[in-house]
Amino acid sequence: DAGVTQSPTHLIKTRGQQVTLRCSPISGHKSVSWYQQVLGQGPQFIFQYYEKEERGRGNFPDRFSARQFPNYSSELNVNALLLGDSALYLCASSAGTGSYEQYFGPGTRLTVT
């Protein structure tokens, strides 16, 4: 079975631009969460979506938005990119919300110049 997939693998953008990252969860999983991992640190929670509804939001500015589609795949959008947005963006899927195992994808490495 395929695990969590993310695209693209790497991305280079300039300040002020907008970016869209994509994630496909494990088959049968209805929950997708997004995390930002800055080099040398642990992942930071951005959003959780379950059954196409936002269930949780971390301490990120409104420049960050996301959505989940009927097939449970998800997109993360970041507007007006800043240098500090450079990070590894991770998507995690789980079967439900609450105390369920979360499985991570390989991430998208975003570099903002």
Added chain:
Amino acid sequence: GESVGLHLPTLSVQEGDNSIINCAYSNSASDYFIWYKQESGKGPQFIIDIRSNMDKRQGQRVTVLLNKTVKHLSLQIAATQPGDSAVYFCAENPLGGFQKLVFGTGTRLLVSP
């Protein structure tokens, strides 16, 4: 606030030794804990989880111990192998209603042959 910390940033062991990675958490309301392994350039890999109504759980070569009295979590790896070399994160889910894993900064495990 919520935080998950790690006692040792780097742990060096010899192949075949048992490894113990420790973690302190601050939110007594957390009801679910996970250990992840992250290799360079990859997303976190699920190792083992434990719920707050348990104090010990065993997997293949790994054991997680939870001490709620002192808010301490540990991961024990038996017969450590070079392939176990990676950064290990503990994460807590402080809210039962949705998933918002709070990660620490990680412990790097170095296994020498």
